[in-house]
Amino acid sequence: MSKPSDLVQGTLDLLVLKILALQPLHGWALGQRLKQISRDVLQVSDGSLYPALHKLEQQGWIRSEWKPTENNRRARFYSLTRLGRRHLEREAANWERISTAISGVMRLTEV
């Protein structure tokens, strides 16, 4: 149902971190951005962002803060922590390595 597959779950974390690295966002805006960037490739329900966000927060990669928004409302904004930034760098490098390797293999089989 709304549960993303394992592969997506791992990448979802990475994507969330990457997006938050650019600017603090609340959940809905983050979801919109995610759809925008991935051009709807990631088929995840809107709601499944939240377990992911809360897990990242519990791990200390991101922190949340309630901030006022337009029309007298407030929303929970998530931003990257120092720990999260370091984690992102590491994970991004990892991702780079793995995807290079995998695409290399893919090219091999095509030949």
Next chain:
Amino acid sequence: MRIEHWLYTIPLRLRSLLHRGRLDAELDEELRDHIDRQTEENLARGMDEEEARLVALRAFGNPLALREQTHNTWSWSSAELLLNDVRMGARTLLRSPGFASIAILVMALGIGANVALFAIVRSVLLNPLPYVDPDRLVRLYENVSVGGLNVPDGDSAGGMYAEWKEHNRTLADMAITGGTDYNLSSAGEQLPEVVHGGNFSWNLLPLLGVRPALGRSFTADDDKPSANPTVLLSWGLWKRRFGGDPAIVNKSILLDSVPHTVIGVMPPDSSLPSVSTPKTQLWTPIFEAKKTDLMKMLDEHEFEAIGRLKPGVTEAQAAADLTLITRRIHDRHLDDSYIAFAANIRPLLDSTVGRMKTPLYVLLAATGCVLLIACLNVANLLVARAAARRREQAIRAALGGSRLRLLRQHLIESLLICVAGGTFGSLLAVGVLRWFVTVRHDVPRADSIVVDGIVAVFTLGLVTLCAAFAGAISSLSISGEQALKALRESSRGQSAGVARTRLRSVLLSLEVGLTVVLLIGAGLLLKSYAQLRSTSLGCLTRNVLKMDLSLPTARYKETSSIANFFSSFVDRVHSLPGIQAASVVYPAVPGDGEGTNDNFTILEHPPLPLGKSDIAYNRWCGAGYFAALGIPLLKGRSFSGSQRFGHSTEIVISESFARQFFPGEDPIGKHMTTFNQTGSEIVGIVGDTRIDPGEPARPMMYFPILAAPDIVHSGALVIRSSGDVTQFAIPVQRLLAGMDRSLAVSDVLTMDQLLDRNTLEAGFDATLLVVFAGLSLVLASVGLFGVLSYIVAQRTTEMGIRIALGARRAHVLRLMLVDGLRPALFGLALGLAASAATVKVIRTMLYGARPFDPAVFAEVSTMLLVVAALACVLPAWRASQLDPVQALRTE
């Protein structure tokens, strides 16, 4: 990195622990906010309001499930789950309060008894002695063989101690200890009293590493015959008698009318090996306090020697070293068979508490059995409940409830029972310990029993173990069960769940088996205690009062003055109205211990070979002693009045003396030489008396107290009256004070009280074991009743069909009875076999009862079968009275 990580996440985790409610509220707000925003977005795209909201919700997913998932990512969520399980377990238990309270009570008794016994065993048997380097402290024994009796752990003689101390090469140091009763003279308004004093050589305290709380300890100069008398007070005496005044140090007090300088006060919790009983109130240096020649004698075994092994020396090496010395002395004095021929060594701790080992471990094993039975019982009850909840559990399993979660619930229920039981049990244990310390002063180190961290850890461990054990056994019944099968079975309601019943039967058999072991142990101890209490001491015990008094050597130097004092005291006591008889005896009344013994020769018999001699216990008493205690005069007469002080020409012997040493002869008119009497004539034979209710009568010889040697400075006054004899205790003491103001009596007891005191331990052990065994029997029969009731309920339909098809009710009754009694019979067989293997352990605790007492085994078997039959009869009868129509309709 790691630390930074923790620094950052710990506050987060704390927050998620402490503000759970707010977090939930915020999560709700966050999710709602998301949906609202999406709805607005959809509205902006031109959807109508309802559609916008529906589309937003659809894109969002299941909010409840998401909320749950998010919740689970928080820390502590597993703890929360556990808490839920605990809450549910507690609610389940509360719903059946009867079950819960029985289970908790049983656990409380089991855990309480075990914790109490553990605390006792630890403090008394296991804890090291409170001295410096206690592992190298040893007690030194002389091995004496006299009159055919081998005593491997005999007390020490002063002369032998001196030889050991001078010539040994294996001990770093060696000290000698003894005891003396002192008359503590009246001072100001304080009455005189007899206090028990310990004596020790000055080096005992440095040897142990103990220091006085106040003042100094003895020096080598204090510990000489010529030294000025000095005394160390116990904390209790100092507080009680001297008001805890530190100025007492260097003042002098009168002990046996001799001024002693108080040099110090011992700390409150100081217990010194062999010289401090709960009665001990003060200590004096032994070489100053005891007569010089006594400290040099080789054959007066009056003292206890303590040593410290040199580093690297084993007990065996030290024993060999001391034996060599002892042997040399022995060979030089072959004419004195009272001189030891070897030495033995035991660790000091073992010599202090060794005799408590068997009884305490037996009690601990018994409480262990009770706890095991309690666990089995709780497991049994849990299995029964699992059976009742079978359908529910099957449905839960079918709906995807994880087996682990179900198992966990089982464990948690049993944990709850055990924790509650453990809590009440700990309270119970504290009460039991307090009671134990007051009842059993005879247990060495009883005052050191404490409930400390280790005991607390033990309690926690025990609770966990019990919970795991009971939970694991009961969950045997749910694991591996096919949900579908369970559902099918329970919906058909046939005689199902055979496996489960079998598990319960096995548990019951074990329970019954353990109960049988306890019952047999209890039966043996009870029988031995009954025998102990029914053995006659050989004298009257009703309305007989005894009290000890001692005369200070300083003022009663001459044997004549002692004898005069005793005879005029007895005369005055006798003249009190209501007193039927009065007399004195030294050193002990029947049942009050060995006293003294000595060797003797019979002049009319050929002399024994060198190194051999006959011995018998000796007693000095007044001529009226036999009549006063009702010891029958079998032949001849008692002492005549015509005895000279310090020398006697008359001896009275006991029946067993006559039997052993004058077989086929008439002892009257024969002559004996013993101690300080030469050629005295045997004038009478009296009945046997026992020195201890647990021992057979030993040969005894009686001398007139008028002729007592000068070692006799004390004695026991015995009085007999027709009514309540205790009322004479005060008038007699007043009489005594009238004769000598500085004298006091001690150990005032009726003979019955004395017997109670000497059989206390046997009575205590027997009573406890009987209580434990009774409890187990009740538990086992409750278990039998429960299981059979369950079987009957399970087989209602079957029985209905049987009866409908014409089975006779008697037949049904028999069928059910056999079903119920089978585990009892298995258990009985198991228990009898186990008992046969274990009763040998309590052999040393039995007086005059054999470990394999067929009567006890038979009685226990009969009792168990009767109780089991009673427990089974009601459910079985109910089954036989089933109305077949009703039974079939219940489906």
